[in-house]
Amino acid sequence: MARPRQYDPETLRAAVVSAARGLLEEGGPPALTARALAQASGATSGTIYASFGDLHSVLIEVNRDTFRELGEMIDALPDAPPEPWLYALAEAYVDFMLERKGVWRGLFEGDRVTDVFPQWYMAAINALLAKIAHPIAALAPSENAAERAEELFISVHGVVALAAIGRLDMVSPRSPKALAHAAVNTMLSALKEASDA
Amino acid sequence: MARPRQYDPETLRAAVVSAARGLLEEGGPPALTARALAQASGATSGTIYASFGDLHSVLIEVNRDTFRELGEMIDALPDAPPEPWLYALAEAYVDFMLERKGVWRGLFEGDRVTDVFPQWYMAAINALLAKIAHPIAALAPSENAAERAEELFISVHGVVALAAIGRLDMVSPRSPKALAHAAVNTMLSALKEASDA
DNA sequence: ATCCATTTCTGAACATCGTTCTAAAATATT
DNA sequence: AATATTTTAGAACGATGTTCAGAAATGGAT
Numbered sequence: 001m002a003r004p005r006q007y008d009p010e011t012l013r014a015a016v017v018s019a020a021r022g023l024l025e026e027g028g029p030p031a032l033t034a035r036a037l038a039q040a041s042g043a044t045s046g047t048i049y050a051s052f053g054d055l056h057s058v059l060i061e062v063n064r065d066t067f068r069e070l071g072e073m074i075d076a077l078p079d080a081p082p083e084p085w086l087y088a089l090a091e092a093y094v095d096f097m098l099e100r101k102g103v104w105r106g107l108f109e110g111d112r113v114t115d116v117f118p119q120w121y122m123a124a125i126n127a128l129l130a131k132i133a134h135p136i137a138a139l140a141p142s143e144n145a146a147e148r149a150e151e152l153f154i155s156v157h158g159v160v161a162l163a164a165i166g167r168l169d170m171v172s173p174r175s176p177k178a179l180a181h182a183a184v185n186t187m188l189s190a191l192k193e194a195s196d197a
Numbered sequence: 198m199a200r201p202r203q204y205d206p207e208t209l210r211a212a213v214v215s216a217a218r219g220l221l222e223e224g225g226p227p228a229l230t231a232r233a234l235a236q237a238s239g240a241t242s243g244t245i246y247a248s249f250g251d252l253h254s255v256l257i258e259v260n261r262d263t264f265r266e267l268g269e270m271i272d273a274l275p276d277a278p279p280e281p282w283l284y285a286l287a288e289a290y291v292d293f294m295l296e297r298k299g300v301w302r303g304l305f306e307g308d309r310v311t312d313v314f315p316q317w318y319m320a321a322i323n324a325l326l327a328k329i330a331h332p333i334a335a336l337a338p339s340e341n342a343a344e345r346a347e348e349l350f351i352s353v354h355g356v357v358a359l360a361a362i363g364r365l366d367m368v369s370p371r372s373p374k375a376l377a378h379a380a381v382n383t384m385l386s387a388l389k390e391a392s393d394a
Numbered sequence: 395a396t397c398c399a400t401t402t403c404t405g406a407a408c409a410t411c412g413t414t415c416t417a418a419a420a421t422a423t424t
Numbered sequence: 425a426a427t428a429t430t431t432t433a434g435a436a437c438g439a440t441g442t443t444c445a446g447a448a449a450t451g452g453a454t
Contacts, residue, residue, distance in 0.1 A: 002401035003449040028308060034441060044404055049442070109306050111225060112363040125367055150369040151379050155348075157368075158355025166309040170322055171354075172347040182348050189387035196393065199430030200420040231412060241433050242413085252412070 007043060009051065016041045016048055017061045024062065024102035029109055031102070032059065056113055059106050066103050067124035070096060074131055082135030083188060089131065090156050090180040097160045098176060104164040129153060140191040148187065155183040204240060206248065213238045213245055214258045221259065221299035226306055228299070229256065253310055256303050263300050264321035267293055271328055279332030280385060286328065287353050287377040294357045295373060301361040326350060337388040345384060352380040 019040035023031045034045040034055060041048070052058050073096055077088055097104045133149035140148075162168040163176040172179060216237035220228045231242040231252055238245070249255050270293055274285055294301045330346035337345075359365040360373040369376060 002399085002451075003403070004401090006403070006449095030308070033439085035439090045442085046404055046444085047402085050403080055441070108358070108362065108364065110362075111227070117367060122367065129368070147369075147371075147379070150371070151352075151376065151383060153368060154355040154359065154376060155352040155380065156355070158351040158353070158358060161305070161355060161358045162351065165305065165307075167305065170314060170319065171326070171350060172344075174344075174347070179348065179351060182344070183352065186348060186384060186387040189390040190383040193386040193390035193393070196390070199422075199428085200418095200432075201430090203420095203432065230410085232410085243415085243433055244431080246413070247431080 007047070012041070012043060012047070013051055013061070016043065016052065016058060017065060020058050020062050021065070021103060024106050025100065026102065028102045028105045029059075032106070060118070062103060063107055064118075064120060066100065066107065067120070071124065071127060074128070082138045086132070086135045086188070087181060087184050090152075090184045091177050093156060094160055094163075094176050094180045098163055101164045104160065108161065108164075136187075136191065139188070140195055143191060143194060148191065152183065152187045155187070156180050159183065204244070209238070209240060209244070210248055210258070213240065213249065213255060214262060217255045217259050218262070218300060221303050222297065223299065225299045225302045226256075229303070257315070259300060260304055261315075261317060263297065263304065264317070268321065268324065271325070279335045283329070283332045283385070284378060284381050287349075287381045288374050290353060291357055291360075291373050291377045295360055298361045301357065305358065305361075333384075333388065336385070337392055340388060340391060345388065349380065349384045352384070353377050356380065 016037060019037055020032055023033075023036055023040060032055060034048065037048060037055075037058065038045045048058070052061075070093075073092060074089065077085070077092060079085070080088060129146065129149050132152055133145040136143065136148050136152075137145035159168070159176050159179045162171060168176060168179075174182075213234060216234055217229055220230075220233055220237060229252065231245065234245060234252075234255065235242045245255070249258075267290075270289060271286065274282070274289060276282070277285060326343065326346050329349055330342040333340065333345050333349075334342035356365070356373050356376045359368060365373060365376075371379075
């Protein structure tokens with residue numbers, strides 16, 4: 001007793017999120033417009049709004065996908081001793097984000113909309129921080145590994161933040177990877193200095 | 198033989214730039230609209246466009262002011278030995294930027310528009326990097342102080358980048374200042390470790 | 395068979411955005 | 425007075441996110 005669904009809801013959502021990722025990669029957050037999304041996903045803007053509510057919710061779903069991919073990428077890193085593994089993680093993280101500059105901008109640009117982030121959001125970040133903290137704890141048992149992990153992540157974030165918006169060359173001629181490597185190296189040196197003293 | 202100027206050009210430009218800073222502080226880059234700027238500066242959008250060309254040029258002028266203020270702030274820092282001076286610089290930088298979150302977003306959000314930045318832009322950044330490098334060179338003469346300065350700046354930038362958009366709490370419960378302090382501490386420890394070895 | 399209730403979907407409409415450009419305003423010169 | 429010249433005002437254009445009235449498409453009731 002109703003007009004039949006023209007789109008399977010889950011298929012539509014997947015198509016919209018996929019189209020959104022494409023638009024983000026093409027032109028960053030400004031390219032993620034309702035009309036372009038409608039065109040690229042095959043639905044009309046009204047249908048998209050019926051499913052997602054607003055464009056920001058589409059972005060959130062892209063971010064969810066991105067976190068999942070990031071987790072898979074990290075899990076696929078080959079096992080290695082703490083130090084080389086930490087270097088590998090930092091460089092893989094830089095590669096991952098800089099292959100997705102538009103998505104990165106979607107994650108970190110714009111007004112903070114919600115007071116509380118979705119729990120999967122925080123869980124993904126905490127999982128990443130835990131993966132950083134693990135080798136640090138192995139290398140320097142007397143240190144607060146969780147805090148050192150936060151600091152190291154933030155340092156690498158600084159590199160990616162500048163590189164993703166094309167402004168790293170304002171600060172350094174070195175590559176993002178080289179600078180991420182240096183950030184890990186500095187943290188490792190500091191850990192050694194702390195255990196020496 | 199012409200309609201007389203209704204605004205002194207320099208006064209108008211100053212009023213527009215000042216109004217732009219206010220709008221940025223109120224609501225970040227999205228609040229910097231031509232119509233709001235016209236309202237706040239007392240001119241019409243047409244007049245503003247005649248003077249600045251486009252809104253991005255207004256933002257550039259705000260940034261110029263900001264760099265000038267930042268330089269003055271640093272010059273006003275009390276003299277101190279290298280280590281405490283570096284801590285003081287990092288914390289003052291964090292304070293400066295987080296008191297100007299909207300301006301910070303104007304500096305670091307959005308598409309990179311020009312291939313080449315204005316020379317005063319690069320000069321301001323290089324001056325800041327040199328001020329960071331100076332105490333590092335004093336503490337660790339055998340190190341490449343310029344490179345260490347770049348790395349330290351980028352680490353502190355990571356802190357400010359997250360704090361300015363209200364997302365630092367996703368990564369750490371600590372304050373921006375505490376994290377900036379930790380970044381300096383880590384770099385100083387690494388320098389000591391390097392000179393030990 | 396016809397009509398209707400119900401749900402899904404479309405796209406026109408609204409306010410706002412950056413930007414452009416026409417024309418009004420205001421003077422100096424002829 | 426008329427005109428040329430420059431400055432200013434603000435309407436207009438195409439775009440944006442979002443809403444919403446109605447078209448479309450069915451199953452059930454008559």
